[in-house]
Amino acid sequence: MAQFPPLPGAPGAPAAPETGPALHTHGLTRDYGRGTGVFDVALAVPRGSVYGLVGPNGAGKTTLLSLISGMRRADRGEVEFGVPRDRVAVCTDVPEFEPWLSAAEVVELAGRLVHADLRPENVKTALHRAGLSEAADRKAGSFSRGMTQRLGLAAALVAEPALMILDEPTSALDPRGRAEVLDLVAGMRGRTTVIFSSHILADVQRVCDQVGVLRAGRMLYQGPVAELVAEHMRPTWLIRVRDDGGALLRTFAAEDWVARVSSIRPGLVRVQARTVEEGERNILGVLDRSGARVISVGPEESDLESAFLSITGAAR
Ligand SMILES: Nc1ncnc2c1ncn2[C@@H]1O[C@H](COP(=O)(O)OP(=O)(O)OP(=O)(O)O)[C@@H](O)[C@H]1O
Numbered sequence: 001m002a003q004f005p006p007l008p009g010a011p012g013a014p015a016a017p018e019t020g021p022a023l024h025t026h027g028l029t030r031d032y033g034r035g036t037g038v039f040d041v042a043l044a045v046p047r048g049s050v051y052g053l054v055g056p057n058g059a060g061k062t063t064l065l066s067l068i069s070g071m072r073r074a075d076r077g078e079v080e081f082g083v084p085r086d087r088v089a090v091c092t093d094v095p096e097f098e099p100w101l102s103a104a105e106v107v108e109l110a111g112r113l114v115h116a117d118l119r120p121e122n123v124k125t126a127l128h129r130a131g132l133s134e135a136a137d138r139k140a141g142s143f144s145r146g147m148t149q150r151l152g153l154a155a156a157l158v159a160e161p162a163l164m165i166l167d168e169p170t171s172a173l174d175p176r177g178r179a180e181v182l183d184l185v186a187g188m189r190g191r192t193t194v195i196f197s198s199h200i201l202a203d204v205q206r207v208c209d210q211v212g213v214l215r216a217g218r219m220l221y222q223g224p225v226a227e228l229v230a231e232h233m234r235p236t237w238l239i240r241v242r243d244d245g246g247a248l249l250r251t252f253a254a255e256d257w258v259a260r261v262s263s264i265r266p267g268l269v270r271v272q273a274r275t276v277e278e279g280e281r282n283i284l285g286v287l288d289r290s291g292a293r294v295i296s297v298g299p300e301e302s303d304l305e306s307a308f309l310s311i312t313g314a315a316r
Contacts, residue, residue: 020082022047022163022193023068028077030063038064038217040077045163045210047082048190052204052225053197054308055214061197062093064214065167068195081163083193086114089161093168093197095152099141103132103151106140110155122158130154131180145172153181164188166196170203182207205229205304215312225304232307235259235276236300237283238268242293245269251290257282270300 023045031037038060045051053061066072068079069090081088097106107126111118127136130150135143140151149172156164169185170178178200186207188194198204204211204225211228213221221228241248244266252261252271257278261271273279287294 020047021045022049022082023195024080024082025068026078026080028064028067028079029075030067030072031075032063035216036060038067038214041214041217041219042222043068043212043219044222045193045195047193049193049210050185050189050208051193051195051210051212052208053195053212053214054199054201054204054304055197056312057199059214060217061214062167063217065090065165065195065197069165083162087159087162088165089156089159089163090165091152091156091167091169093149093171094145095148095155097140097148097151097155099139101140102137103127103140103143103154104136106151107154107158111158114159118158122160126154126158129157129184131177146174146177149173150177150181153184161192163193164195166194168198169196170198170200178203201303201305201308211304213308213311220311228307228311229302229304232310233276233302234300234306235273235279237271237273237279237297238264238300239271239287239297240268240295242295243267245292248287248290248292251286255282255286267295 021044023043025041025043028041028043029037029039031039036058041064043064053064055061063072067074101109104123104127107123108118111122127133130153132147132150132154135147140148143151149169153169156166170181173181182203185194185196189209208225210223211221211225212219239248245263245268248269249261249263252258252269257274259272259274261269264270271279271283283297287297
């Protein structure tokens, strides 16, 4: 049985501290059997951060967020909020609303659950931030999946939460909608703590400062995105040349410090050294001796995607 401490903000509970993590869990476990579920998860979400929860399909992201938000029960472990419980907002990946309510009514209802004195401006602002001003009077039942997802965000935003838990908030959105929602999330940094799950690692890299990598229900890495990317920096360079690059490729292949060389497309060669140092010491000398007409040469940027693939054991 899960041992939950009294929720901060609940009657009789101590006042929430203003420092320390906005959310943390200890030993959080939900075992569905046959190795699935989440196991011993110690999540730590720093106050004011934007925390991305990533992992392959079935890693346990939705389960973990549901345990935190109380929608599912843990077998064991603890969830501790560092913010008042009534300032935590949750938005599921497929939010559902009464189809006969207008978007404004949905948001107003959500807001009044928390603030009895909610003002019409609060509803307007939330709809505006979620990009739904034009659709305020339309029935929720007529909304596309992307608009429904935005409505979920508006309903979560209206009471100005201190912590937002968002499960795949951009999954149903087109590229423009995704960019808008990511900007919205990025704009909350420092004021509102946000934890969101996503499959799209470029999105996470763009807006998150913290990341948690789940695989098979276990947390493989948790910490700053920048650190994870730097740890997995690969000693790889991209070289653009005027010709098709075939001769250069053969030249690099004969070098003993080169671990791998490949042609990405005509005129673009990728060279992977055994170490950063060997690459930095040798690459320009080889280019010089080769006589190739070099347009550009530079390190291949490491990104969250390559770090993720490395950490979860998949080869690129
Ligand atoms: N209620 C349940 N009963 C039994 N097994 C479940 C239940 N819910 C989820 N699972 C299993 O637990 C694992 C984790 O599922 P979960 O939905 O939490 O993963 P996820 O990381 O959110 O996946 P996705 O990225 O595909 O949405 C999966 O193997 C899933 O089939």
